[in-house]
Amino acid sequence: MLFKSKQKEDANDNFIVSLDIGTEFVKALVAEIDGENINVIGVGRARQSLSDMHSGAIADISSVIHNCETALIEAEDQAGIQARKAVIGIAGELVKGNTSTIKYRRPQPNRPLDDAEMEFIIEKIQERAQIKAQREIALETGNKDAEVKLVNSAIVGIHIDGYKISNPIGFQGKDIAVQIYTAFAPMVHISAIERVANELALDLIAVAAEPFAVARSVIGTDSSSNFTAILADVGGGTTDIAVVNDGGVEGTKMFGIGGRSFTNQIANEMNLSYKNAEKLKVNLSGDKLQSNIVQEATEAIENTLDVWISGVELALSEFDNLDYLPNRVLLCGGGASLQGLVDKLEDTDWWKDLPFNKKPKIKYIQPSEVVGINDGTGKLVDHTFITAMGLLRVAYDTYTGNENVGDSFKDKLNKILRV
Template sequence: MVLEKFRKARKKAPADDYIVALDIGTEFVKALIAKVGDEDLEIVGVGRSRQEVSDMHSGAIADIAGVVRNCEEALADAEEQAGLQAKRVVIGIAGELVKGVTDTIRYRRPQPDRPLDSSEMEFIIEKVQERAQIKAQRQIALESGNDEVEVKLVNSALVSIHIDGYKVSNPIGFQGRDVAVQIYTAFAPMVHIGALERVADELSLELLAVAAEPFAVSRSVLGNDASSNFTAILADVGGGTTDIAVVNDGGVEGTKMFGIGGRSFTQTIASDMELSYKDAEKLKINIGHDQIKPSVAKEVNEAIGKTLEVWIAGVELALSEFDSIDHLPNRMLLCGGGSSLEKLVTALEGSEWRKELPFTKQPTVHLISPSEVIGVTDTTNDVTDHTFITAMGLLRVGYDTILGSGEGDSIKEKLNRLLRI
């Protein structure tokens, strides 16, 4: 009955200049309500609700009804704090079957003396997306064992344009024969996207955009600067998955995901020490506390160490797949609840795991702070740490989607607008 009232209330009083970000994580649902300004977003409502173990599997929704209940709880808290209800929502998508790659297509122009125009660029971009979709479909079919799997484009962003080997920020008006366009594209199986659409529908919200979560994290730190030279490895360590994005000179080189997150550490502790999941989680969170007996702490640390080895191997494998990059960035920025585990940061600061990877020097590792998210301010004082970064990134994707129609934009922004779904 309460839920019915909640849904009816949202239908009555939507606020047009506000958006909701829903970060549906394996461990928690986080809801942020933000007011959309001319140049920034202002968070006015925050909500958070814990998921049941059976609600999610490897970052993807396993129980729609359970997830809807948790979303409603998180949304109710955010709306009460904001004193209003937003009608448009951006939802993140994660899981091992979400594929984000950067593809380069080389297009040989039949009339090299004719200046490039926007319709020709649209044609080139269409070809890149077609090729990327075929690749993603094959890869997801192979990994899922289902040849008939349907995939859908969730995000695209322009990385770079070269004409006859010369990098340009605005290709319009240039002459030349060979145009090389690099575009990041993320695809997901329709079954995952369908589940998110159903969640939005059940919540009586208009689905503004679905975003691959590592892409959302990259948007959180890139902001509006089309000429940004931001370079880093971003790792979102959630409950069920770890999502990695490599950003080079402001362009997303690609995203990788693998199914090991904070829950894997808890499950190993529970299994090795014959504890319930809840008790194991408490021990993991409080591992540095004085009240834990040394003998118990030793067992917990041994269990964490086992999973940590597997997790580090996953990071190494994911980064090794960025084979088009000469050198990996020397900065690693972490977010997500799983990255709260100190041993995880310490392990990344070690040197053994990266020996076979193209780092030029030992990377620095630190947690992303909400204050580092560009163009998003928090008026609630409740967005306090790295666990909210993905949700803040989803707000940025929503902002991009809504405000992507300015007249004074650079060609890169105009082309990115053309790419957005």
């Protein structure tokens, strides 16, 4: 196995790399930061083996490192540079992303709120969220001693004495309610990602929950964004869902059905190898197959599609803090390319028992819709690259938060929330 040299000569601080370690593919993007713009200058991709990942998490570290190496070399060769600062995505059913609300009664309500008090409040929220995530993961794994680590955190909303405000600094008031999104992951998965970064001689500046990264890709840097949508990233092993309301991430949910579930069903029902079943699935929406083959494959995956849509319903039903769910569902990820999946969302009544005020519209997220990221390679052609682009946005947030923190309230909050 070939590993990158530990010495990366002339590594420029304005270059960042994102690694989307998916179940089916590893995708690597190299980008240059130019002010508020992120310019992609290198793209690489490598296919994973069947045993490399399990339910969206790394199962074979050495093989995944080799695949990441292959994708990264391709991206760096195109970019003509070696980037050191990296963000790597994390997914899987044990990544827990929730929005928590904590109410805090100030002992001195007539004293203007300052940065130190806000930092204290946020730390208390994160502590409470970590305990909750640890309990959930312990329950699901049967390991009461499971360690978890905070991977992402973002403010959703702040109220003082019942009034919603964007910047609480300087306000007086007795009761503060803060909504904050936090994502936690098991340390065993974090450690595997850290090992990958170390072997590739990357400076791991952040690990990001992938649905959070997708949300960051479409929200961008606008602190007053009113972007509202349900985001569904359908990968090879999992489906990751994020609900964004008025520019804030309300929460993320994941369940273990992705593209490979459909491939396995075709392989089993039609007595095919996995490789041939995958090829058949990819060509289902084209004109390359005979109609009887298309019909047989479509019937083979029907039950799995029913289970998948039930997973979507269940995930969205857990957002019980919202009066209404957004009426847009935006898709990304390689698994979302299956036309039957889109048809299921568009042509069935799965949404009627959920708090939608009208039938949701379904569309793919296009690379051109990712805020502030420009493709200089011509290779970011469809919705399958959105997660990797979102990871670049998280890298940018972290980079600017560490290096160029200004005096705005948003900058100060970003610094407090840095993980």
